[in-house]
Amino acid sequence: MGIFSEKLDMEKLHEGILDVLSDGIYVTDAKGKTLAVNQMYEKLTGLKREEILGKLVTDLRNQGNFDVVLNPEIVSTGQKKSSVQVTKEGRRVILNGCPVFDESGKVVLVVTFVRDITLLSQLQDQISSQQEVIDKYREVQNRDKMKRQNGAVIFESQEMVQLMSVLDKVAKTDATVLLLGETGVGKDVFSRLLHERSLRHDEPFFKVDCSAIPESLIESELFGYEAGAFSGANTKGKPGLFEMADKGTLFLDEIGELPLLMQSKLLRALQDQELIRVGSTKVRKFDVRFIAATNKDLDEEVKNGRFRSDLFYRLRVAVLQIPPLRERQGDILPLTCLFFEKYNAKYRKEVDFTKEFCNAFQNYKWPGNVREMDNFIQSLIVTRDKEILDVSDLPHYMLCDDININRSSMSVENRSLEELMSDYEKNLLKNALEVNGSVAKVAKLFKVDRTTIFRKAKKYSLL
Structure with a gap:
């Protein structure tokens, strides 16, 4: 009697252990006889223990309880197997069957883990809907690499020293900043500096390239949208960049490319710090510091009717005009050394350059500015198999x-x-x-x- 009682207690213990698991569990022997299932399995499939215990899985399949069984193949191959199963109630579950071997290597049990495919699909949808948010938020962790070891950006020319002095003053405020300058001068770098030196430096920083987003998508990208707002919209809706940048900084690059209709909506958002998602009537508040940049002459754009004058005046609170590289000769050598160090480290090389090479860099006008220099030096280090670069390499x-x-x-x-x-x-x-x-x-x-x-x-x- 004592032995029987002990055996009964062990069965209850095993049953209790199975019931605390979050996956459905289905255990069979080598012949396919059902030995145990847990409460989660019952919940996922709608099948009850008393209906299936002691029965062969093949019989249960033939009776229409489910359409797929894994036991026979796992026993014959000794390999794990996965499949999708549909129960008699139309529920779809994922099966992951695993063999259990005895000391001689023979399969004696098959343990099948059962998961709800509907739940997994919902999780996948959630992950998909947030992927863009995750990708953009990673920009918060990206820090400008153009820095000295002491943390100061490499600007040594008098023009840039003066500009950085103004930037430091503006950064400590919440004023909207307009960055002007030719393509490649580093407007993106300056936007990050403004954020990092502001009181919002621990909050999100997001960048949006107004020239890269199709006109039909700009509003939903900036303001977000509600579920079902348009064909192809995410079923759960999506926050826009204004909401994602809340408490932080939003950098609107190439703002001169923004369509006139969106300029009007942006103006209201700037003034009121409020938005309405596409497909919604609910007003949402946000707190964002705006930085805008363009290589266009906005005065000329306003005169030609391509840019709203009221938005221009709203953006022109603090203007930083970044001079082209050709007008700040004092920065060319430090930047050259910086990029050589950067790409030598990246490609595990030790490439240096001659004095004549450096003189050529100083005399060159750099129409593409800092971006051109960055890409050109990377190309030199990648394509030249030399330790010392001379003018013959230019x-x-x-x-x-x-x-x-x-x-x-x-x-x-x-x-x-x-x-x-x-x-x-x-x-x-x-x-x-x-x-x-x-x-x-x-x-x-x-x-x-x-x-x-x-x-x-x-x-x-x-x-």
């Missing part, structure tokens, strides 16, 4: 920047093609000799004999 156009060959600066009136080409050749050689310092290096650069360079230099009285 494209010809970088050595001709001081030559006035464009139509706006080169007079062609009453001059023959021969005369124009002669002047071009003279200026090209003059610039190359000044940068490289010797006939031999220029000859190597242009892939000609030294005597050719020497002869032409003498012809133009350059030596």
Whole structure:
């Protein structure tokens, strides 16, 4: 009697353990006989213990209790198997069957974990709907890499020192900031600096490129939308960037590309710090510091009716005009060293450059500004298999920047093609000799004999 009682208690214990598990559990022996199921299995499938215990899974399938069984294949192969099963009540569940072996390696039990496919689908929908939010929020963790070891951004020219002084003052306020400057000057960098040096530095920072979002999607991206607001909308709706940036900073890059209708809605959002999601009538409050940037002349855009004057005045609270790289020579060498260090570390190289190479960088006008330099140095380090880069590694156009060959600066009136080409050749050689310092290096650069360079230099009285 005592042994029977002990056995009964152990069965209850095992049953209790199975019932605390969050997955449905279905246990069979090697013949497919149902030995145990837990409460979660009953809940997921609608099948009761008393209906299935002691019965073969194949019989239960033939009776229409469910359409798929895993036991026979797992016993024959000794391998795990997964499948989707539909119960007699139309419930869909995921089965993950696992074999249990005895000491001789024979399958004696099959334990099947059962999960609700509907629940998994709902979780997948939730993950999908939030993926964009997660991706954008990761920008909060991205910090500008253009920094010294002491944490200061590399700006050494007098122009940038003065600009940074103004930036520090503006950053401590909640004033809207308008960043102006050519493409590639670093407006994105300055927007992050403004955020990092503000009282909101621990809150979210989001960037939206107004030129990259289709016009039909701009409103829903900024303001968000409610469930069913339009065809293809997420079934649970989605917050917009205004809401996601709440308490933090929102950077509106290329704001000059914003359509006029959205300019009007943006103006109201800026003034009232309120929004209404697409498909909703509910007004939502938010608290965001706005930074906008453009390479366009907004004064001219306003005159031509392409940009609202009231929005322009609302944005023009604090204006930071970022000068192009060609107007701040003092930053070229520090930035060159920074990018070499950055990409040497990234590609595990130790590439350096000569003084002549650096002089060419200083003389070049950098029409693409800092972005051009960044990408160009990365390309050099990736494509050159040398430890020391010289001017011979630079494209010809970088050595001709001081030559006035464009139509706006080169007079062609009453001059023959021969005369124009002669002047071009003279200026090209003059610039190359000044940068490289010797006939031999220029000859190597242009892939000609030294005597050719020497002869032409003498012809133009350059030596």
